[in-house]
Amino acid sequence: MTDIGEPQPRKKPQRGSSRVRMGVYGVAGILLLVAVWELYKWLGPTGGVVLWGTRVLPRTSDLAMPHVWDMIVRMAEPVTRAASANPLWLQVALAALVTLGIAAVGWLVGIVVGIGLALVMQRWRLAESAVLPWVILSQTIPLIAFAPVVRSWGSRIEIGAFAWQDWMSVALIASYLAFFPVAVGALRGLQSPDTIHTELMHSYAASWWTTMRKLRFPAAVPYLLPALRLAAANAVIGAVVAEVSTGLQGGIGRLIIQYAGQASGDPAKAWGPMFGAIALGLVAAGSVALLGVILSKYRRAEATT
Amino acid sequence: MTSADSTPRDAARDAAVTIANVDKTFATREGEVHALKDVSLTVAAGEFVSLIGPSGCGKSTLLRLVADLDQPTAGAVRVFGKPARQARVDQDYGIAFQQSGLLPWRTVRGNIELPLELHRDGPHGADAASRRSRAAELIELVGLGEFAEKYPDQLSGGMQQRVAIARAIAEKPNLLLMDEPFGALDEMTREYLQSELLRIAAETGAAVVFVTHSIPEAVYLSDRVVVMSPRPGRIEAIIDMKLGATEQRTDAIREDVAFFEMVTAVRESLHRGSPPTGSIPARDLAAREGRSA
Ligand SMILES: Nc1ncnc2c1ncn2[C@@H]1O[C@H](COP(=O)(O)OP(=O)(O)O)[C@@H](O)[C@H]1O
Ligand SMILES: [Mg+2]
Numbered sequence: 001m002t003d004i005g006e007p008q009p010r011k012k013p014q015r016g017s018s019r020v021r022m023g024v025y026g027v028a029g030i031l032l033l034v035a036v037w038e039l040y041k042w043l044g045p046t047g048g049v050v051l052w053g054t055r056v057l058p059r060t061s062d063l064a065m066p067h068v069w070d071m072i073v074r075m076a077e078p079v080t081r082a083a084s085a086n087p088l089w090l091q092v093a094l095a096a097l098v099t100l101g102i103a104a105v106g107w108l109v110g111i112v113v114g115i116g117l118a119l120v121m122q123r124w125r126l127a128e129s130a131v132l133p134w135v136i137l138s139q140t141i142p143l144i145a146f147a148p149v150v151r152s153w154g155s156r157i158e159i160g161a162f163a164w165q166d167w168m169s170v171a172l173i174a175s176y177l178a179f180f181p182v183a184v185g186a187l188r189g190l191q192s193p194d195t196i197h198t199e200l201m202h203s204y205a206a207s208w209w210t211t212m213r214k215l216r217f218p219a220a221v222p223y224l225l226p227a228l229r230l231a232a233a234n235a236v237i238g239a240v241v242a243e244v245s246t247g248l249q250g251g252i253g254r255l256i257i258q259y260a261g262q263a264s265g266d267p268a269k270a271w272g273p274m275f276g277a278i279a280l281g282l283v284a285a286g287s288v289a290l291l292g293v294i295l296s297k298y299r300r301a302e303a304t305t
Numbered sequence: 306m307t308s309a310d311s312t313p314r315d316a317a318r319d320a321a322v323t324i325a326n327v328d329k330t331f332a333t334r335e336g337e338v339h340a341l342k343d344v345s346l347t348v349a350a351g352e353f354v355s356l357i358g359p360s361g362c363g364k365s366t367l368l369r370l371v372a373d374l375d376q377p378t379a380g381a382v383r384v385f386g387k388p389a390r391q392a393r394v395d396q397d398y399g400i401a402f403q404q405s406g407l408l409p410w411r412t413v414r415g416n417i418e419l420p421l422e423l424h425r426d427g428p429h430g431a432d433a434a435s436r437r438s439r440a441a442e443l444i445e446l447v448g449l450g451e452f453a454e455k456y457p458d459q460l461s462g463g464m465q466q467r468v469a470i471a472r473a474i475a476e477k478p479n480l481l482l483m484d485e486p487f488g489a490l491d492e493m494t495r496e497y498l499q500s501e502l503l504r505i506a507a508e509t510g511a512a513v514v515f516v517t518h519s520i521p522e523a524v525y526l527s528d529r530v531v532v533m534s535p536r537p538g539r540i541e542a543i544i545d546m547k548l549g550a551t552e553q554r555t556d557a558i559r560e561d562v563a564f565f566e567m568v569t570a571v572r573e574s575l576h577r578g579s580p581p582t583g584s585i586p587a588r589d590l591a592a593r594e595g596r597s598a
Contacts, residue, residue, distance in 0.1 A: 196406040199374050204423050205394045214419065218410050298410045300456055 034068050041065045066268040074268035075275070088269065092255065092276035099251040100280055102167050103232075103239040106174025107284075110231055113175065114182025121183075122190040122216070123208065132187075139180050143238065147173055147245035170242040170251070177238035178231040185227025189220025221298035225288065232284035240277055252276050320386075321480045321512035322348040322371055327380035329366055329538075339537035340366045344380070346531060346540065350479065353506060353513045355523035355530045357571065363538025364516040365484050371514060372400055372482050384480060396424060398480040399473035399511075403488045405465035407457040407472075414440045414453045417472050427476050443471040446505065463494035470502065474509060481506070481513045487522070496556070499525055503554055520575070524548070524567045525559060532574045542574040 041060045048064075049057035058064045066074075075092075078085035086094075117135065121128040150169045157164040193215050201211045243253025255273040263270040292299070329341040340363045348354045356364045369375040370382050373393040384392030392398065399420075407416045414437075421429050421436040429439035444453050447467040457465055466486060473481060486502075487495045499522060506513050517523050523530045527546050534541040546567055548558055558564055 194406075196402055196404055197408070200400070200406050202374060203372055203393060203398075203400050204420055205396065206423055210423060214423070215408070218408070221410075297456075300409045300458055 037065070037068060041067070063264065063267050066271065070268045071271040071275075074266075075272055079269075088272045092252070092272045095250065095252045095255045095273065096276040096280050099236070099239050099243065099253065099277075100283065102171050102243075102251065103174050103235040103280070103284065105171040106176075106239060107178050107232055107235040109171065109175035110178025110180075110235060111182050111228065114179040114227075114231070115186050117179070117183045118186035118190055119212075121187050128187070135180065135183050138176070143173065143177070143241055144245050146176075147242045150242075151246045166246065166248050169246055170239055170248050173242035174235040174238035177234035181227045181230040181234065182224070185223045185230075186220055189223030189227075190216045192223060193219045218298050221295050225292045225295070225299070228291065229285055229288040232288050233281055236277075236281050236284050240280075252280065319350060320347045321350045321352065321384065322346070322514060323381075323383040323386075324367070324371070325381045325383075327367075327370060327377045327382060329363070329370065329375070330378050341370075341377075342537035342539045344538070344540055346543075348512055348514055351510050351512050353503075353515065353526055353528045355515045355517055355527040356533060357517055357520065357523045357530055358533030358538075358541070358575065359535055360518065361538075362533040362535035364518075364533060366538065367533075368482055368484050368514060368516050372398060392480075396420075396427060396476055397478060398482050399476065399478040400482045401466075401469045401473045401484070401486045403485040405457070405462075405469040407465055407468055409457050412454050412456055413444065413449055413460070413468050416457070416468055417443050417475055420472060420475050424476065429476065439475065443475055446508075447471045447501065463490050463498065466490060466498065467501070470498075470505070474505060474511070477509060477511075479511050481511050481515075483513065484516045485518070486515075488517070495519075495522070496559075500556060502526065507550075520568050520571050521559070521564075524564060524571060525554070530567075530571050532571060534575075541577065544570055544574060 040057070044057065044060045046060055048055045048059040062070075075089040076087055079088050079091045117131060121131055147169070150172055151166065154164040154166070154169045154172070190212075197215055197219075198211070201215055206214065239251070240253040240256070242248070243251040244257055248254060252273050256270075256277070259266075259270045259273055324344055324346040327341055327344045328339075331338040331340055344363075344367060346354075356367060358364055366375065370377050371384060371389060373382075373389040376389075382389040385397050387395070387397070408419065411419065417440045418436045421427070421439060425431060429435050441453070444450060447470060449464060449467060449471075452460060452464065457468070460468070466489075470486065473483075487498050490498065502513075503526060513526075515523075515526060517526075524546060525548070530544045530546060531540055532542040532544065533539065544567070548554055548561070548563060548567070
């Protein structure tokens with residue numbers, strides 16, 4: 001009745017059971033995908049489905065659509081017939097690690113740039129209206145057209161002992177895709193505190209930077225986490241695509257091209273790096289989820305509005 | 306600094322708040338809003354003054370001018386003899402609003418420690434240990450001992466408001482500014498917190514400027530009640546309350562005849578507040594109400 005003594009019960013969903021349910025849904029989704037693949041391969045027309053001269057569904061031959069189990073078995077076999085060859089999964093994993101490293105650098109650079117831009121836009125209203133349109137416009141430049149240009153510019157950079165490496169072009173392109181969600185999310189987050197909180201800080205005669213540290217950054221966390229997740233996914237995609245279009249060796253992008261070229265003789269092999277790229281995206285998103293757990297106290301506002 | 310221009314009169318130096326001929330207009334899309342017109346008021350050190358009036362009469366605006374959250378269009382606001390801005394920078398006041406404004410990611414203790422953390426050179430701010438012990442003291446003072454490590458979303462509205470009050474008095478300010486701090490609470494919690502506030506005000510000796518739209522609340526808490534009227538916002542009357550010294554006021558007073566008389570006095574003055582013409586000077590009005598003994 002009165003609210004003098006009793007605390008309100010927390011309206012908190014039961015985390016444990018919902019996480020199990022999510023896992024079940026996830027596995028069910030993958031099984032469904034496998035079932036659809038195999039069912040179409042079994043029942044679909046050999047020549048695929050062609051509408052008005054365009055093939056909208058692929059041929060069902062082993063060449064175009066290998067069995068899922070063939071793909072899995074192929075992962076355990078050596079890459080080539082050479083005696084010293086690694087198993088395919090190891091080769092893919094090593095390449096994925098290289099790409100992950102490059103994407104991580106791009107991600108970090110993107111975060112620094114994105115948060116920096118958000119700080120400038122939060123600080124000066126004028127900057128927001130001057131910078132934000134360019135930030136949005138920057139994302140309309142097609143990546144594939146952009147990558148070789150970056151590479152050729154980069155190759156001309158040489159300052160003292162520092163020489164531009166090819167992987168840096170890839171990281172730069174990854175950061176180019178990563179900074180956008182961070183800039184937009186961070187800006188929204190930094191602007192999210194209520195008037196009552198900003199006025200409280202004003203009444204404390206807190207400086208701009210103190211207000212940032214004590215109020216705006218913590219308040220931005222619930223906005224930043226999804227932005228960082230998106231940035232991680234973008235950085236991975238950006239890195240893979242940039243590897244392909246700049247022809248960088250060692251990463252998963254290169255492997256995708258290389259094995260696709262061998263697909264006529266070894267169709268299941270081409271799918272190895274695809275799975276590698278998917279795993280890469282999951283690892284990247286998972287790391288951000290971990291960050292969310294560490295910062296969970298700043299997400300209380302999410303739960304209670 | 307020279308006292309000649311910072312303290313025009315000696316009385317102003319002793320006063321917690323001096324508001325002299327203040328006007329405030331807001332420029333809006335629909336034209337100018339005249340929020341305050343020629344408002345003058347002095348709040349003595351240690352005095353409890355309530356601002357009451359219909360909504361939109363400029364109570365919050367007046368409080369915000371004292372807090373330097375907004376600036377007057379004309380006239381001057383001084384706090385302990387200094388310009389309002391200087392008083393804010395010097396942390397001469399503590400403030401609480403209708404919403405508690407607690408930071409959701411900080412515990413009760415963390416929220417109370419916030420002003421101490423921000424003012425390392427202020428009282429109790431020097432190091433983590435002294436901040437902690439001051440916070441513990443305040444948590445006891447507002448009766449939230451078991452809840453020190455709880456987060457705001459784990460507290461009821463009344464408890465959140467108590468944390469906000471503890472935070473406002475954390476640095477022992479000589480002036481407390483409160484804008485309908487109990488406005489969102491149920492009646493029982495409200496009366497309970499009113500008594501708490503009186504006890505705290507008596508213990509700290511702080512002056513309080515308290516905005517409310519509840520007549521019994523204003524009467525119970527105040528040494529003086531300032532009745533305001535709208536369009537444009539101005540002071541209609543200032544009525545002395547005579548319910549005894551702050552520390553002696555108990556819940557029993559709410560059933561006292563004197564209490565009802567003063568509730569009536571404030572109500573009549575509030576209802577008189579409509580036509581701006583022929584308004585009675587505040588001092589005369591208080592005298593006519595017979596509040597001299
Ligand atoms: N920031 C503002 N901009 C424009 N008008 C305002 C602003 N703040 C207050 N007002 C107007 O000033 C008048 C007084 O408001 P306020 O002080 O909040 O009244 P009260 O607290 O007594 O209800 C109202 O008419 C309100 O609409
Ligand atoms: Mg108000």
